[in-house]
Amino acid sequence: MMPTNVSGGHIVRWTLFILSILIGAAAAWLIKDILMLSLTSIVFSILLTTPVRFFVRRGLPRALAILFTVALIIATISLASAAILPALLDQFQILVGTALPRAWELIQQELQPEVLTARYPFLKGFIEQNDLPNQLLQQIVAAVGALSSQVFPFLGSVVGTFISFVIIIFLSLYFIADPNTHWRGMLRLVPIYYRPRAREILARLDFTLRRFLQAQITIMVLTGLLTTVGLGVVGVPLSGALGVITGLFSFIPNFGPLIAVIPTLAVAIINTPNQLLLVFVVFFGIQLVVSQVISPMMIGQEVSIPPAMILLAQLIAGVFFGFLGLLLSVPLAIIVIVMVREVYVHDILGDTDKGKRSTVELEAILSDKL
Numbered sequence: 001m002m003p004t005n006v007s008g009g010h011i012v013r014w015t016l017f018i019l020s021i022l023i024g025a026a027a028a029w030l031i032k033d034i035l036m037l038s039l040t041s042i043v044f045s046i047l048l049t050t051p052v053r054f055f056v057r058r059g060l061p062r063a064l065a066i067l068f069t070v071a072l073i074i075a076t077i078s079l080a081s082a083a084i085l086p087a088l089l090d091q092f093q094i095l096v097g098t099a100l101p102r103a104w105e106l107i108q109q110e111l112q113p114e115v116l117t118a119r120y121p122f123l124k125g126f127i128e129q130n131d132l133p134n135q136l137l138q139q140i141v142a143a144v145g146a147l148s149s150q151v152f153p154f155l156g157s158v159v160g161t162f163i164s165f166v167i168i169i170f171l172s173l174y175f176i177a178d179p180n181t182h183w184r185g186m187l188r189l190v191p192i193y194y195r196p197r198a199r200e201i202l203a204r205l206d207f208t209l210r211r212f213l214q215a216q217i218t219i220m221v222l223t224g225l226l227t228t229v230g231l232g233v234v235g236v237p238l239s240g241a242l243g244v245i246t247g248l249f250s251f252i253p254n255f256g257p258l259i260a261v262i263p264t265l266a267v268a269i270i271n272t273p274n275q276l277l278l279v280f281v282v283f284f285g286i287q288l289v290v291s292q293v294i295s296p297m298m299i300g301q302e303v304s305i306p307p308a309m310i311l312l313a314q315l316i317a318g319v320f321f322g323f324l325g326l327l328l329s330v331p332l333a334i335i336v337i338v339m340v341r342e343v344y345v346h347d348i349l350g351d352t353d354k355g356k357r358s359t360v361e362l363e364a365i366l367s368d369k370l
Contacts, residue, residue, distance in 0.1 A: 032321060036325065037164060037167055039328055041167075042172075045172040046206065050214060051072065052066055052069050052176060066173070095242075102270050187202070209334055215298040219290060222294060223246055223250040224246060224248075225243065227283065231264065231283070234272070236264070236271065236272055237267060242263060245263060253291070253314070255326065261283055305334065310333060313333035316329075
């Protein structure tokens with residue numbers, strides 16, 4: 001009878017455990033938008049605490065350090081806007097109002113049946129039987145429409161986007177203003193005996209995300225500058241606006257360059273059609289140098305993620321959470337990888353990594369966190 005009772009109790013515990021996971025997953029799915037806004041706020045607050053810690057370590061009270069950081073960011077944005085924004089706005093106006101519509105007209109002209117058959121006579125029968133030009137145009141229109149709704153979701157709901165932005169700003173300021181309360185609250189969710197280890201894991205998460213975000217911001221600036229200079233040397237107009245677009249979308253690995261290359265090729269088709277291949281080589285050559293040389297050097301082994309893992313995280317996060325999930329896919333992957341490595345591999349399997357930073361080193365780096 002004893003083995004039966006033990007076995008029955010074991011089954012009941014596992015059943016309750018699985019049910020609790022399913023219920024938790026269902027609840028998380030119902031509030032997924034709130035969770036994504038919270039994660040965005042956490043990522044933004046981690047990024048902003050870098051200058052805050054710089055000022056705190058030099059003797060400023062935390063409240064003054066936060067105010068000084070916010071004022072510094074606003075002043076930097078204002079000065080940059082006054083210096084380069086008018087020229088960039090003119091370039092964006094030309095890009096959206098003239099270059100992209102003109103490129104679309106050229107594509108439509110090139111896909112006319114008589115043009116295709118004159119240029120490719122061997123395709124005449126196939127084009128006439130399958131109505132290839134109209135099918136291609138319909139697919140292009142559908143693809144552009146789907147891309148616009150995913151990449152620029154704010155076009156459909158300006159009010160909703162503004163509210164989300166305000167929520168992210170205020171949550172980030174709350175996290176920065178009083179980090180002790182939030183860190184202690186998370187530590188109280190784990191058993192007492194595991195809290196020192198949980199504190200180390202949270203410190204490692206903070207350090208890894210911070211390293212990634214600092215490096216990624218620098219990479220975005222470098223990508224934008226290199227793209228602007230490279231396209232300008234090739235002779236592509238509107239290189240400043242195209243560089244800004246490329247720099248912003250470089251935050252999204254893999255898919256960002258594919259989105260940013262569309263307006264670049266559109267401008268090149270109109271103005272420098274004979275150098276289209278050169279523009280393509282310059283654009284993706286810069287992406288290759290940044291992703292394979294500069295990015296590994298800046299991010300280092302602490303944040304090293306296999307490319308296959310990044311792509312898988314982007315696909316999963318994009319399907320379940322849309323564009324915001326795609327945008328935050330790498331931070332999500334970092335969180336999952338660190339948790340699996342620290343909790344499952346290190347604590348459950350007992351596999352320690354001698355090359356990792358020690359707890360003492362992490363606490364020295366994050367000494368003003370708690």
